[in-house]
Amino acid sequence: MRYLIAETNWDVMSLAQELVANGTLLTRTDRPEDLLHYAKIGHADLILIAADQMDKRTVSMDRLHAASPASPVVLVTNAVSPDAMSGFLAAGADAVVDCSASVEEVLARLQAIARRGHGLGRPVLQYGPLRLDLMHRRAHLGEVRLKLTPKVYELLEFIALRPGRLVTRENLLTHIYGLENEPDPRVFDVYMCNLRAQLSASGGAVDIETARGAGFRFVAADMGTGGIAA
Structure with a gap:
């Protein structure tokens, strides 16, 4: 599978390194606004962006979903509170991943989200x-x-x-x-x-x-x- 990822902080950059080591294909950018362009020109099984990079003027959840309707959008954050988690999901995120969890758990969660986009419950x-x-x-x-x-x-x-x-x-x-x-x-x-x-x-x-x-x-x-x- 191929993920589209905006590497805008160390947490997301570290996650990208783990994904590459796991064999996942990545389309990478360090500019969140590029996600919209890349999402339109190539299929992504998953779109990953740091939660603090969401900005209605440049990269909103609605714009990401419009650019690639079939691609789940996952927000990456660190030690997210229940209230913040609820707010992200209510805003349209398909999932929120806490990168303070173990690498194995994060990778498994991401793949589960990506494959459910293809209607698969199991790997x-x-x-x-x-x-x-x-x-x-x-x-x-x-x-x-x-x-x-x-x-x-x-x-x-x-x-x-x-x-x-x-x-x-x-x-x-x-x-x-x-x-x-x-x-x-x-x-x-x-x-x-x-x-x-x-x-x-x-x-x-x-x-x-x-x-x-x-x-x-x-x-x-x-x-x-x-x-x-x-």
Whole structure:
């Protein structure tokens, strides 16, 4: 998943470092007002901003939700009081995270919020023999763990979270590389070929279809079950 984060104080900067170490993709800025622009040009599974940076003149909760309606907005604060917590939520925040809690708790809370934006209650996504462990960023086909590089895993996770939906090449590249320079198109083709080769062992139970000139679709024989592991 990719989070959009405004690193405006040491608490948020430290949280960003922990997220990177955990393998989470980040689009980072040190200017809160940039969040609105970045939210419009690229999908974010979560938007993170320090609570003290909310300003109706520049970055309001309404503007963030309007810029990216599907992205939960999480305020980061330190030792928040119950009254302040209630006020933030009443103002439109999807959640408030207290960064004075343990790193493990904060990371788990953020991922839970992000995946619920995709309708997932648990950190496991399953379609037939394909199982994705969203927390540990691993994929298995049956009992065999797929040997995926981080970028190929991100490609699979992004498209598997949107089963049956058309995903453009640009969507995938923006998700994997963010605002960085994108690679030679042939590199992306290698990633896709590698992923398809590994999924071919499913015997057609899961596959990635190409819509010529449009993009790609993740398809699975049991898509009607919603893909959520029991």
